[in-house]
Amino acid sequence: MKLSNIVELSQQDHPPIRQTPLWPHALDAADRIRASEGRVLAVACALSVSVAVAVAGTACLTEPAPPDPLESIFVSLEGGAP
């Protein structure tokens, strides 16, 4: 048997016949995907907001405090460097 005969014969093959229409399933699947994409987007937004808040908070905590004028007075009274 030659491959060309197999190719020719297989061109007459056809897919199985579906018993139920596909379109309701395809529409439902597309709706589900859209809904889940919406949820992912909402979670991503919430995450990015909380990350931004956390970064801002950390920046506030790590920022050096302004020098306390009283502290330098105490240091001079105790004999340390002013």
Added chain:
Amino acid sequence: MDDVRRAQRGDRDALGRLIARHEDSVGRILWRFTRDQGEWESLVQDTFVEMIGSIRSYRADSGFEHWLARIATRVGYRHWTRRRRNRERVRPLCEDSIRALAARPEPSDAAQLLHELLGRIDPPERLALTLVYLEGLSLEDAAARAGWSSGGMKMRMRRARIRLAQVAADCGLELGDLP
């Protein structure tokens, strides 16, 4: 207004009619990419889900059926490359199938055998062979369907013929008068 335009504006009924109208042609294309009915149904569904997701970007410069056929081909091709990545082994060929086919030439058995033979070929070359030999497309049309340049298609087809001859020889098959 036709169903494509209605569907682009979010009309669900129009989308449903479009799917019902093109279900058979999309099914025929994807039957070349798998012989498993469950996989086939999910590939057909994936195609329509992609169609729904991108229908707003469809421009009427190419026919709707051609546009949809490109999506179906992309979905089928992705299925092949995923299987390749998963390192799933194609079922080993046997001379028995060829002997059985010679004794009782049934289109479905021939298609099954060809599917297994082509499963030994890398997805790009396999797609070129599928579009040209099984879908009967010209090289130009096959390139458009696959989203490749015409030169790229010719190059892949050249490689594909060499690879197919090797695969056929492994199974003791002659190529015959394949172009």
